Amino acid sequence: MTDTVDAATAPAATRLPTIGFVSLGCPKALTDAELILTRLSAEGYRTTRRYEGADLVIVNTCGFIDEAVQESLDAIGEALAANGKVIVTGCLGARTDAHGGNWVKERHPAVLAVTGPHAADEVLDAVHAHLPKPHDPFVDLVPPPSNAIEGVGVKLTPRHYAYLKISEGCNHRCTFCIIPSMRGDLVSRPIGEVLTEAQRLFEGGVKELLVISQDTSAYGVDVQYRTGFWGGRPIRTRLLDLVRELGTLARAHGAWVRLHYVYPYPHVDDIVPLMADGLVLPYLDVPFQHSHPDVLRRMKRPASGERNLERIRRWREICPELVVRSTFIAGFPGETEAEFAHLLDFVREAQIDRAGCFAYSPVAGAAANALPGALPDAVREQRRARFMAVAEAVAVQRLQRRVGATMQVLVDQAHSLGKKGGVGRTYADAPEIDGTVRLLPAEKASKTYRAGDFIKARIVAADGHDLIALPV
Numbered sequence: 395m396t397d398t399v400d401a402a403t404a405p406a407a408t409r410l411p412t413i414g415f416v417s418l419g420c421p422k423a424l425t426d427a428e429l430i431l432t433r434l435s436a437e438g439y440r441t442t443r444r445y446e447g448a449d450l451v452i453v454n455t456c457g458f459i460d461e462a463v464q465e466s467l468d469a470i471g472e473a474l475a476a477n478g479k480v481i482v483t484g485c486l487g488a489r490t491d492a493h494g495g496n497w498v499k500e501r502h503p504a505v506l507a508v509t510g511p512h513a514a515d516e517v518l519d520a521v522h523a524h525l526p527k528p529h530d531p532f533v534d535l536v537p538p539p540s541n542a543i544e545g546v547g548v549k550l551t552p553r554h555y556a557y558l559k560i561s562e563g564c565n566h567r568c569t570f571c572i573i574p575s576m577r578g579d580l581v582s583r584p585i586g587e588v589l590t591e592a593q594r595l596f597e598g599g600v601k602e603l604l605v606i607s608q609d610t611s612a613y614g615v616d617v618q619y620r621t622g623f624w625g626g627r628p629i630r631t632r633l634l635d636l637v638r639e640l641g642t643l644a645r646a647h648g649a650w651v652r653l654h655y656v657y658p659y660p661h662v663d664d665i666v667p668l669m670a671d672g673l674v675l676p677y678l679d680v681p682f683q684h685s686h687p688d689v690l691r692r693m694k695r696p697a698s699g700e701r702n703l704e705r706i707r708r709w710r711e712i713c714p715e716l717v718v719r720s721t722f723i724a725g726f727p728g729e730t731e732a733e734f735a736h737l738l739d740f741v742r743e744a745q746i747d748r749a750g751c752f753a754y755s756p757v758a759g760a761a762a763n764a765l766p767g768a769l770p771d772a773v774r775e776q777r778r779a780r781f782m783a784v785a786e787a788v789a790v791q792r793l794q795r796r797v798g799a800t801m802q803v804l805v806d807q808a809h810s811l812g813k814k815g816g817v818g819r820t821y822a823d824a825p826e827i828d829g830t831v832r833l834l835p836a837e838k839a840s841k842t843y844r845a846g847d848f849i850k851a852r853i854v855a856a857d858g859h860d861l862i863a864l865p866v
Contacts, residue, residue, distance in 0.1 A: 411525050412440045414448035414477060417550065418466055419456030421606045421654070422511075422577075423484055424550055425559040427454045429514050430483070431548040434521070438528040445476035449525050450506065452517065455498075457486035457576060460755050470502050481520045483509045488576040489759070511577050512562050552806065554846030555602035555825060556595050560588050560636065564608040565615065566696045568683075569762040570723065570754065573608060580609065580616045585631045586624040589639055596647040601846055602804060603644065604652045604824065605637075609696075611657040634664050641673030648848070650804065652824060654679040658702055663709070670713040675821045678709070682720045685740030686733040689726055692765060706744045717822040719748035724781050725774030726754045728767030734777055738784050747792050748828050748859075749785035753778040786859075793829070793856045796820075800866060803831050803851045811842040812865065818849070820861070829859035836865040 413434060417427035430452065431441055445451050451473040455466035466486045473480045482498050488510030489497035498508045507520035549556055563578040592603060607613065614620075614631035621628045629635050637653070644651045651674040656662055658680055669676040682702060684690050710716050722737065741749060753774040756763045803818040806825070816833040823829050833851060836842075843849050843865070851863035 410438055410440050410528050412442060412448045413521065413525070414443070414445045414451035414473065415441050415454075416443070416451070416469055416473070417454040418469060419454070419458075419462060419484060421557045421604065422559060422562075422608065423454055423456060425557050425606070426484065426512050426514070428548055428550055430454070430517050431550070433514055433518055435548055437518075439521070439525075445473050448477060450479035450481060450521070451477045452481045452483060452521075455482060455484035455486035457484070457489055458571075458573065459752065459757065467498075467501060470498070470505065474502060474504055478504075479524060480505045481507045481509075481517060481524070483511070483513055483517050485511050485573070485576040487511070487513075489572075551825075552845065553599055554804070554806075555604065556600045557604045557606050558588065558592055558595065558640075559583070559606050560610065560613050561607040561616075565612065566609065567694055567761070568696075569692065569694050569765065570726070570757065570760055572757055572759045575759060577608065580612055582612075582614050582616050582631055585614075585622040585629050585636060585639075588636065589624045589629075589643070592640055592643055596643055596649055599846065600649065601647075601848065602650040602652060602825075603640065604654060605640065606654045608655065609657055610653060610655045611659045611662055634661065637665050637668060637674055641668055645673065650675050650821065652677055652679075652821075654824070656680050657696055658682070658705055659696075663705070666709045666712045666716065669716060676713050676716045677719070677821055677824070678716065679719050679824065683723050684726065684733075684737055686729075686736040689729055689733050689737075692728055693723075693726065693762070703740060703744055715821075717747045718744070719824070719828065720746055721750045721752070722781060723752050723754050724777035725769045727762055727765035727769065729754075729769065729777075734780075738781065741781070741785050741788060745788060745792060746785065747822065748789060749781075750827075751778050751781045751785065789859060790856070793859065793861065796822075796853045796861055797856055798853060800850055800852045801831075801863070803833070803849050803863065805833070805843050805845050805847045805849060806830070808842075808844050808847075811844065812836060813839070813842065816843065818851070818863075829861065831861045831863050832857070834862065834864045841865055 417424055434441060442448055453470050453473055456462040463486060470482055482505050487498055487508045491497055496508055506524050509516040561580055561582040563580045564574050565580045595603060611633060613633045617631050619630050619632045622631050640651045656678050668674055683693060683695060801820045803820055805816055805818040807817040809815050813835055815835050818831045818833055820831060849865050851865045853861050853863050855862040
């Protein structure tokens with residue numbers, strides 16, 4: 395987030411109320427933060443990354459796994475120590491103890507207020523209570539922050555890519571997950587609203603739109619795929635229709651659309667031809683979590699694992715360029731060595747391009763805590779390491795196939811207009827979670843580029859999870 399004011403040095407007579415802001419967690423939490431920042435900016439508040447000198451601090455938390463919980467608690471403690479006036483929001487704010495008490499308040503009783511996720515109204519109410527809105531009749535004349543896009547608001551991503559959240563919450567009750575207790579059941583955004591936001595993002599210069607939700611494949615289930623309207627046309631609130639419209643918008647603006655958190659339901663098969671036709675990126679982020687049917691049943695995963703290998707093969711027959719990324723859990727309660735071996739075989743046979751893995755960790759409030767067969771920490775960590783060794787070998791092997799190819803690259807960083815090289819990504823690389831393309835200085839002195847440009851580059855080498863390329 396770009397600092398919009400120096401709270402410590404601005405003259406008291408002219409300084410507008412200033413709020414320190416930190417956002418932790420996943421892209422879904424990031425979009426919540428963007429909404430809060432947009433609302434604050436519209437009301438005349440200034441925001442900054444710094445705690446010192448701010449009138450109060452907002453910490454947007456994550457509460458999914460132990461490491462994220464500790465990071466959030468540490469951030470709250472740091473903000474209290476540096477500033478003293480702290481409002482907490484996000485997933486961790488929704489957690490309660492066995493007696494219904496607020497989990498954050500018990501650990502940090504000095505915080506001013508605590509809200510759960512997607513709670514912009516409650517956050518603004520808390521801000522108003524402790525830091526009244528500025529009463530400046532000319533506040534509407536203040537230019538918007540440099541990281542704002544007209545009609546959309548403040549974005550915390552670089553200007554050339556943005557996350558588009560299409561729904562909130564989740565209807566599933568996976569035994570290892572407590573997200574539904576924090577974010578509630580599935581609520582799909584109206585399709586016209588989603589498409590309007592996408593259009594404004596593209597018109598504002600966004601070159602890559604990353605579609606996110608808790609369960610992207612379930613978009614529209616809660617409203618029974620009802621018909622909405624956009625541009626005077628009827629469009630069903632359904633993932634296939636949404637992806638087709640987003641792809642058409644992206645093509646008109648020379649941009650990319652990337653799909654995240656796509657559960658492997660049968661209707662996803664209908665989207666793969668759109669990827670083969672170049673309407674959306676041939677990239678699927680599919681949270682498989684495991685491969686063995688018995689483990690998936692203990693996890694209460696919404697999609698059975700028996701046919702996932704067959705489904706991936708069919709997807710690649712339709713779209714040979716398809717890249718599949720996924721996340722998995724090793725050491726789930728009751729996982730036998732045979733079930734874990736099944737998972738390793740799946741990763742090899744499915745040729746998962748990008749894979750992450752968590753060693754199972756009990757989460758307060760998760761149903762999996764009561765399952766029999768809990769594995770020792772050492773076994774869980776050992777299996778995670780074994781999984782990553784296999785997954786990385788598969789990923790590196792698949793990446794080597796790119797050497798010699800000329801690919802389209804979206805530039806994230808350009809050093810001296812590319813004369814000293816840069817950093818970018820191909821369609822196979824989502825920002826911050828996948829690999830990158832290290833761009834060499836172009837052979838032609840006239841070849842220049844900036845962040846947000848698409849360029850062609852010849853892949854000359856692979857280095858671990860990254861590629862090295864020469865602009866052409």
